[in-house]
Amino acid sequence: MERGINFTERDISKDMDARRELMKRKVMGVPAFIIDDEVVVGLDMDKIESLLDYTVTPCSNCETKLRIPKDKGKIAVTCPKCENKFETTT
Ligand SMILES: [Zn+2]
Structure with missing residues (x-):
């Protein structure tokens, strides 16, 4: 099953509801992501990936970071x- 990442970008300088939502969750930094009930502050891609059942592995040739599904064994x-x-184990 594919799981896409859906998110809505909201500008807290204009969007009072979004600002209240972040304050309620005591989020002090922006940008912030709310994934299920986990709050990720800043662009912490590793944390975001870990919440989305993906892992990041560098290409063995050019080091580009590739997003691959977790727990698939050898893929x-x-x-x-x-x-x-190339093959990798997740
Ligand atoms: Zn590459």
């Missing part, structure tokens, strides 16, 4: 940038 990955094919 074949094709880098979208350099088209390098």
